[in-house]
Amino acid sequence: MPIANEAARDRLAQVATQTGLTVPEDIELIESWSNDVWRCGDVFVRVCFRGDRDRVAREVAIGAALPDEMLYPEIVESGRDDDLRASCCGSGGRRCPTESCVR
Numbered sequence: 001m002p003i004a005n006e007a008a009r010d011r012l013a014q015v016a017t018q019t020g021l022t023v024p025e026d027i028e029l030i031e032s033w034s035n036d037v038w039r040c041g042d043v044f045v046r047v048c049f050r051g052d053r054d055r056v057a058r059e060v061a062i063g064a065a066l067p068d069e070m071l072y073p074e075i076v077e078s079g080r081d082d083d084l085r086a087s088c089c090g091s092g093g094r095r096c097p098t099e100s101c102v103r
Contacts, residue, residue, distance in 0.1 A: 005029060008036040011047045015086045019079055021045070043076065048085040056085040 008029055016023050023040075030037040036047040048056045056078065063072045073089035080086070 005036075008047075011036055011049055011084060012038060012045070014081075015045070015047055015079075015084060018081055019077065019086070019088075021077075021088070042090055044073065044089045046087050046089070049083065053080070053085040056080075056087050060087055 012023060012027075015021060027038050027040045027045075030039050030044075032046075034048070034051065036049065038045040038047075046056070057080070060075050060078045063075055066072045075087055076090045077088040078086065
């Protein structure tokens with residue numbers, strides 16, 4: 001699927017360059033109000049580029065402390081630079097069935 005949002009693609013490329021993330025061709029941009037969210041199979045990459053960017057680090061810390069029963073996605077990687085914060089999650093079979101809130 002072609003990536004429609006060029007700015008989001010540029011942010012993903014910046015994260016990929018800094019982390020060594022290999023971006024496959026079938027990556028899909030998921031609609032989100034506050035972050036760029038990319039899905040590739042069972043892995044999700046979230047790029048925070050506006051507002052309180054440090055919230056990603058707080059969410060990663062909280063997620064790591066939650067018990068497995070909470071079904072919080074496994075954090076595979078997280079990082080930051082001067083402009084962006086990012087987290088990479090794997091569902092690991094813990095993905096909850098959801099419906100998009102965006103209509």
